[in-house]
Amino acid sequence: MTTDWTDTLFYFVPAILVIMAMFLMVKRFTDVQLAMLKRMTDRDLQVKVVEERASKMREALPLKLQAYERLILFMERISPNSLLVRVHQGNMPAQHLHLELLINIRSEFEHNLSQQLYVSDESWQTVCSAKDEVMELVQQAYHSVGASASGIQMSATIFEKVHNMEMLPTQTAIYQLKSEAQKLFGT
Numbered sequence: 001m002t003t004d005w006t007d008t009l010f011y012f013v014p015a016i017l018v019i020m021a022m023f024l025m026v027k028r029f030t031d032v033q034l035a036m037l038k039r040m041t042d043r044d045l046q047v048k049v050v051e052e053r054a055s056k057m058r059e060a061l062p063l064k065l066q067a068y069e070r071l072i073l074f075m076e077r078i079s080p081n082s083l084l085v086r087v088h089q090g091n092m093p094a095q096h097l098h099l100e101l102l103i104n105i106r107s108e109f110e111h112n113l114s115q116q117l118y119v120s121d122e123s124w125q126t127v128c129s130a131k132d133e134v135m136e137l138v139q140q141a142y143h144s145v146g147a148s149a150s151g152i153q154m155s156a157t158i159f160e161k162v163h164n165m166e167m168l169p170t171q172t173a174i175y176q177l178k179s180e181a182q183k184l185f186g187t
Contacts, residue, residue, distance in 0.1 A: 034162040060118075061184065066117035068181040071127055074112045075177070076135050078105050080162045084155050092151035098142040105135055119180065126176040133169035137161055 049152050076082060087100050109170040141157040162168065 029150065064118045064184060065181065067115040068177050070112055071115050071119065071123075072174050072177050073117075074108055075107050075130060075173045078131060079168060079170040080134060080137060080158050083134070085157060088151050090154055093147075094142060094149040094151055094154040095147045097151035097154050098138060101138045102135060105131060105138070119177070123173075123176050123180050126173045130157050130169035130173035 077086075083101060083104060087104050088097055092100075116127075119127075137158060141154050141161060142159050145153045
């Protein structure tokens with residue numbers, strides 16, 4: 001009986017050890033394959049994410065550039081020199097010129113409000129500050145000459161104030177916008 005047990009153990013123990021070894025080898029092989037598959041899947045997912053981002057950037061780039069163009073044009077249009085040339089007419093009284101200038105600035109600003117979506121907060125704040133400073137310049141000139149003055153007197157006062165500035169607020173905003181736009185191209 002002991003020899004039957006011993007013979008049985010001699011047959012089954014090595015078989016069980018071989019099966020356990022095979023199981024461990026298959027498990028290790030499967031784990032390695034799964035890890036490789038996960039790495040490949042993660043890498044593919046990362047590549048897709050990068051490609052998607054690049055695609056979105058390519059689609060957004062023309063919109064961003066258009067926003068910079070429009071905001072620079074806005075700054076040029078509300079620059080005191082071009083604003084006065086465009087708005088002032090003949091014998092316009094200062095009171096009427098004052099209102100027309102402010103209406104024109106607000107209208108131009110409202111027309112370009114949506115562009116803030118495509119520029120940095122810093123650039124948008126610079127644009128808003130420039131607009132506010134130009135409006136303040138118009139207000140100061142109007143209060144300086146009074147309601148009974150002519151549009152020519154008010155224009156002269158604005159030109160004088162502009163002449164005394166180191167840099168126009170609109171020009172500061174234009175430099176900011178240009179600098180930011182150039183960063184889109186890595187220059």
